[in-house]
Amino acid sequence: MAKLIDIIQRESCFQPGSSLCMGCMEAIAFQNIGKLTDNGKKTIFTLGTFCGEVSTLQFPNPVAWGRGEKTPQDWTKSFGIIHHVFESAPTVAEGARDMADLLTETGAMTDSPQVVALSGDGGALAIGLRSLLHTVHRGVRIVIFVLVNDIFANTGFQYSPITPLGADTSTTPVTEMTLGNVTPPLDYLGLMIQAGAGLVAQVSPAYPKYFFRVVEQALACPETSVVFVPSPCITGWKYSDGETIRLAQLGCETGFFPCFMKEKGKKGEIKFLEPDIAKRPLIEEFMGPQRRFHHLVHKDPKTGLFQVRPGKEVMVQKIRDWIQERFMTLSRLASDSL
Amino acid sequence: MEMICGRLEQIINEEVLEIRGDGRAGSGIVLTMQSIVAMAVEDPTLYVQEWPFFSSARKGAPTRGFLRLSRRPIEKSSEITRPHIAIMMDEGVTTAIDFAEGVPRGSIFILNTTLSPEEAASKFRLSGRIYTIDGDRLAQHFLKKPLGNISVFALLMELIPVFDPRRSRTRLEKILKKRRLPELLVKANGDLFEASLNQARFADCDYARPTDHLASPFGGYGELMPGAQSRLRLSRSNLTSAYARTGFVLQFGDSQNLCNGCGHCIINCPENIIQFHPDPEIGVRVTGADVTNYCKLCHECIAICPKNLFSEVRTAECWKVGPV
Numbered sequence: 001m002a003k004l005i006d007i008i009q010r011e012s013c014f015q016p017g018s019s020l021c022m023g024c025m026e027a028i029a030f031q032n033i034g035k036l037t038d039n040g041k042k043t044i045f046t047l048g049t050f051c052g053e054v055s056t057l058q059f060p061n062p063v064a065w066g067r068g069e070k071t072p073q074d075w076t077k078s079f080g081i082i083h084h085v086f087e088s089a090p091t092v093a094e095g096a097r098d099m100a101d102l103l104t105e106t107g108a109m110t111d112s113p114q115v116v117a118l119s120g121d122g123g124a125l126a127i128g129l130r131s132l133l134h135t136v137h138r139g140v141r142i143v144i145f146v147l148v149n150d151i152f153a154n155t156g157f158q159y160s161p162i163t164p165l166g167a168d169t170s171t172t173p174v175t176e177m178t179l180g181n182v183t184p185p186l187d188y189l190g191l192m193i194q195a196g197a198g199l200v201a202q203v204s205p206a207y208p209k210y211f212f213r214v215v216e217q218a219l220a221c222p223e224t225s226v227v228f229v230p231s232p233c234i235t236g237w238k239y240s241d242g243e244t245i246r247l248a249q250l251g252c253e254t255g256f257f258p259c260f261m262k263e264k265g266k267k268g269e270i271k272f273l274e275p276d277i278a279k280r281p282l283i284e285e286f287m288g289p290q291r292r293f294h295h296l297v298h299k300d301p302k303t304g305l306f307q308v309r310p311g312k313e314v315m316v317q318k319i320r321d322w323i324q325e326r327f328m329t330l331s332r333l334a335s336d337s338l
Numbered sequence: 339m340e341m342i343c344g345r346l347e348q349i350i351n352e353e354v355l356e357i358r359g360d361g362r363a364g365s366g367i368v369l370t371m372q373s374i375v376a377m378a379v380e381d382p383t384l385y386v387q388e389w390p391f392f393s394s395a396r397k398g399a400p401t402r403g404f405l406r407l408s409r410r411p412i413e414k415s416s417e418i419t420r421p422h423i424a425i426m427m428d429e430g431v432t433t434a435i436d437f438a439e440g441v442p443r444g445s446i447f448i449l450n451t452t453l454s455p456e457e458a459a460s461k462f463r464l465s466g467r468i469y470t471i472d473g474d475r476l477a478q479h480f481l482k483k484p485l486g487n488i489s490v491f492a493l494l495m496e497l498i499p500v501f502d503p504r505r506s507r508t509r510l511e512k513i514l515k516k517r518r519l520p521e522l523l524v525k526a527n528g529d530l531f532e533a534s535l536n537q538a539r540f541a542d543c544d545y546a547r548p549t550d551h552l553a554s555p556f557g558g559y560g561e562l563m564p565g566a567q568s569r570l571r572l573s574r575s576n577l578t579s580a581y582a583r584t585g586f587v588l589q590f591g592d593s594q595n596l597c598n599g600c601g602h603c604i605i606n607c608p609e610n611i612i613q614f615h616p617d618p619e620i621g622v623r624v625t626g627a628d629v630t631n632y633c634k635l636c637h638e639c640i641a642i643c644p645k646n647l648f649s650e651v652r653t654a655e656c657w658k659v660g661p662v
Binding site: 004005008009012014015016017018019020021022023024025027028031032051054055058168173174175205206208234235241242243244245246291294 | 364393394395396397398399518520577578581582599601602604605606607608609610611616621622628631632634635636637638640641642
């Protein structure tokens with residue numbers, strides 16, 4: 001395990017010049033994934049269509065990816081990028097892995113590369129759930145990063161299967177009659193464990209040390225590892241500048257997307273989330289700054305604290321129940337050494 | 339120089355009034371154009387055509403809006419290259435594109451800026467009637483956000499003779515409600531609209547030299563493929579510091595050597611532009627950031643630094659003349 005101070009001095013393959021929103025968590029994740037994959041091996045990235053792909057690989061200027069002055073012949077710094085359609089990031093990665101293994105077996109290639117698939121939550125869990133599930137099921141030695149921003153951010157903030165309860169999206173709007181999303185989110189962590197992934201984790205770069213540890217472990221894993229990266233979306237969640245990291249931390253501490261890691265055959269762990277509900281921050285603090293929960297939580301002008309709107313207690317209680325229910329599910333999964 | 343501002347009604351009746359707006363993703367150029375359309379469709383004798391243009395670039399990137407308005411059927415559907423009214427929604431875009439490109443002499447310019455019409459005209463070298471409105475300041479008062487779009491919409495309502503500014507407020511609020519803005523915000527926008535009426539200053543100026551603002555001729559497809567050659571691909575330069583809020587810049591000050599080497603700013607900078615050097619004592623010592631080229635001013639480093647070494651400062655630098 002490399003030390004944090006060494007990792008941050010490495011060269012990232014994600015360069016400035018992307019046209020992502022200011023303060024985008026996906027960009028922060030790419031920076032750190034780019035630094036973590038600078039470990040002396042060639043890396044092959046496969047990208048499905050998602051925000052982080054369309055805004056960094058614009059045709060005349062795919063400048064956001066690259067390692068500056070390094071030539072492609074510099075094997076330890078070299079990397080390749082394959083872009084494919086929405087659902088195909090895991091399957092294309094699988095193909096790249098098979099080809100690399102074949103070339104290594106025949107002796108045509110001496111150093112085996114590492115293969116990393118990047119995908120958004122809509123691409124991976126709605127459109128591409130089939131290919132994700134089958135790739136995990138086949139146990140290919142790749143790392144799949146799913147950048148979870150709870151919506152289809154690229155196409156205009158539509159509902160995705162893991163949009164939280166009550167969230168206002170383009171396709172689950174809040175009107176006089178409706179209260180935003182009413183479908184409880186898919187239990188994607190449990191799903192991946194059931195499919196037989198070698199390592200399943202949910203971790204955000206807001207916890208750098210843990211993020212680095214998990215990703216290094218994922219890169220070393222001999223089976224498929226799936227890492228979900230919660231990425232607060234400044235435009236889709238509609239919050240002010242400079243709150244990305246704070247919301248990522250609050251989201252974890254309130255239980256919306258707890259830090260979680262489980263390796264196959266070992267006990268898992270839930271991090272940075274108090275088992276005791278009384279010790280956790282209130283979920284209103286997480287929901288308040290985001291305008292997608294504006295109809296449920298508002299800022300009290302007198303006290304300056306975020307409060308549940310009168311008449312919306314039932315929905316907020318539903319969210320609390322869902323968080324607790326999922327915490328119990330995750331605890332059960334973590335205590336199992338399957 | 340023939341001014342067209344007296345002829346607007348005639349243009350709408352007999353020709354097609356063409357409006358082009360330059361702004362940034364998030365600066366509200368689309369909302370302005372759509373609000374005009376919503377006003378126009380109320381009048382059954384008006385034909386209207388509107389579409390925004392933007393690339394896959396996100397918040398802060400240059401965007402363009404086109405609008406045609408006429409009492410005759412509109413047969414053109416091309417990009418507007420010689421508009422009667424040119425709008426500049428955000429001063430920051432002038433560093434990336436030329437909002438006055440191809441605008442004939444004597445046309446109307448609408449600028450959302452703190453400058454006076456004469457200052458703006460000499461700075462951007464414009465010829466015609468220049469209207470300036472300080473929409474950012476007005477919006478800061480009502481919305482707590484520097485958004486000039488409602489003020490520009492109010493000015494357009496006053497300018498275009500076929501519309502009645504008194505009825506625009508209800509239409510605007512209807513559109514905002516459709517966009518599912520909270521009730522209070524809709525009301526604040528309505529108030530802002532009314533406060534913006536009669537706030538614009540104007541002057542007739544003639545500063546453009548014959549060589550200024552010429553539409554660049556088609557230079558062939560060159561080495562790149564045809565799709566890459568589109569003049570409308572506005573994000574070509576990819577110097578993303580133009581996405582940042584206009585008039586502000588990130589500043590790093592560590593005169594007392596307070597940096598404790600925690601590295602949080604380096605890890606959490608989306609653009610990877612924090613400059614540092616290894617330090618035997620504390621690991622890494624941050625020395626600054628490359629703010630001139632890529633900083634989008636996302637405020638993450640300001641929020642995360644435990645010693646509050648980063649700050650946002652007003653700058654005169656950002657207001658310099660772009661490559662016009």
